[in-house]
Amino acid sequence: MSKLATVVRAGLRSNFGLATIKYRILTEKKDRWLVPLFGLAALGVVPRFFGIVLLIQNVYDVLRPMGQERALLSFGILAGQLLILLFGIYYIIAAFYFARDLDLLIPLPLRPGEVMASKFAVVVINEYLTVAALVLPVVITLGVVAHASVGYWVNAVLVYLALPIIPLALVSLAVVVMMRFINVSRKKDALILVGSLVLIGVSLSVQIALGRSGGGHAGIGAGAGGTQAAAESLAAFFTSPNSLLNKVGAFFPPAIWATKAIAGGFSGEGLANLALLLGVSLVLFAGMIVFAEKLFYRGVIGLGETTGRKRRLSRDEMSRRVAGGRRAFAAILGREWKIMNRTPIFLLNGVLVSVLLPAMFVLMATIDTGGGGGSGAGSGQGGDTMALLKMLMASDPLLVMLGAALFMTICGSINGTASSAFSREGAQFWISQVIPVAPREQAAAKFVHSYLVATLGVVTSAIVAGVFLHVKAMQLAAGAGLALVAGVALTAVGMIIDLARPLLDWTNPQKAIKQNLNVLLGLMADAGILTAAFFGVRALIRAKLAPNVVLGIVFVGLAALSAVSYIILLRFADKRYREIS
């Protein structure tokens, strides 16, 4: 047991290196600028949280007379667990199979189960952070407004600690079995990609199927202004006999056990359900460890090895395959493209997000809006989106163009390709520093690569907008034009952020793109730019300018911002390449 504790502690330390953060902020004083930035971001989130808390309180007031207030708790817990199920697939595959420290851990006198437990612990901690925003507001608000007993709070802590175990253990079992068979194949990378997509597809289908059967659900993040209507729709949704919640109760009982454990406190029901939840978590965890003993190493050992066939190229073949006269710019662009597309984690989190996001939008938007639970204002989430878009399209053509541009811009820029452009090089960054190519030229090639990925997102979302939302060709073209210009600025800003603090010492490719703080900072910067653009456009519309004039001003404004960001990126590259060590 002490060995297990040691390896788990080491895993947590190396992944959540508080010592490193402290060193960077207090000793090296490199990341000090992040502290006020996060403070500002936290302040920006406060009003939204206030709205959520208000909504929860309203729903509670509606549900309480019906004795259905527990449903709210189940909803929060269930949403958290489904989120864990979806994101857990990414995290588990990366942590179990692509962490480079596995090469150090496997030769140590540790059992496969102990190694896997250490990796599992890291993912569990990650999930606590991921679901906090979903689960904690519900649990805390409910506890406060209901003047909950000590038992509620004690059980809530225990339930929260146990919350990710069941979904993650289930995902782990599926992934361990999948990898066991993938590892014997020669096409491992392709299979990992396909396997991940299948698991994500299954997880999404389950959620969409549940969404359809339950008739969708009102947006929990609705603004404070619409909280009363939203609360009523939520209440209807919860209390319907055919509700999502009841179906889910049968389909995924842990959410119900967790609810009863928290709501019941120290009563017999509360303790029994707590025991049930903890017991099943323990059994599944133990089952996963037993599976790990049998299958984990058979999936992980040799996964990084690729057996190439030995074959000499003939003189002609060699002559054909040895390039000549290609410019450095093209060589760097080619390198970026190949490395991104051949690294499954990069491909999944970068290029494929650009395609998946519009596709997910289609799936969500086509969810049936008229199911059992929704009544009155209770249109589903997908229904909300569709209604909003239909309203937009029926109104001003200018708004259609701007709305389409916003949709395409988001779909193009939300992937982490730009904001991990330098981090992805990792330990190989020395090559970029010693080759005789000006940093600005290298940055320009990387920019083109990131911009092509963004363009893929713009094109895919344009197809979605054209085919599914029936946006007219002219409006689509204008929207795409704006999105492509905005994409230049967002790509350049993402790259500037990554260049300012590249994460080059990663041991797990997941860290370079998915768990890279720069990607989050990039998204925050994108949100800031788009918010500023929104207020700018609103001011222009309120000034009653002609639509073409508004479009022209927005286009010129974005083009100017793009030009400035791009120039700053190139200059910054010249400065930073020499400084990074």
Next chain:
Amino acid sequence: MIEVTHVSKSYNRGKVKAVDDLSLTVKPGEIFGFLGPNGAGKTTTIKMIVGLLRPDSGRIAVEGFDVAADGLKAKQVTTFVPDSPAVYERLTGLEYLNFIGDVYGVPKAERLERIGKWLEIFELAAVVTNPIQSYSHGMRQKIVLTAALLPAPRVMVLDEPLVGLDPRAAHQIKEMFREHCDAGKTLFFSTHIMEVAEKLCDRIGIIHKGRLVACGTMAELKAVDRTEAGQSLEEIFLELTDE
């Protein structure tokens, strides 16, 4: 030619002095061996020569180009082999060589001839179309060396180039060093293998705690009057770096 003039470098805001007022010159046609205990400042010096680190003070020039002011020109005539062969694992060996050929602007005919020659010597010809991910440590070291030789640089800088190589490859590398310098080019490398340095190098520098404590030909190093020193490089090294 490499000229290092009064170069200093410290880490942790000046608390750790890695290189302290170092000056040395490596002339064309010379193999220069750079020795020192672990943490003496060898890798820091090498990284400053190839532009991976910036000196706090002093000047470094390669073939007359100031590395700080004229970095690109200095890089155009220099290639570097690091102590650990971290290369793009997802590219094939040939793709990596093509990449290096492109960024150094090596014409196709020369590229074909040099790639063919070094792949044969390093026995990589049959695996060059496989991903580097599938290569052993030694094979990776060889592909990095092939890439460093591909532009036929005026100056080669190598950090522990013989680590991980089998005896045959190590022998071929040593022959290549000689050929390279016989053509009037410059080679600067660090090593812990005293025998190699003693037999191969025209001149040797010994760095200890960031300072150059000895520099010269083997004969010059032996000629210095020492109380306890023996005649082998190993004995000279041990005495000079004794705490």
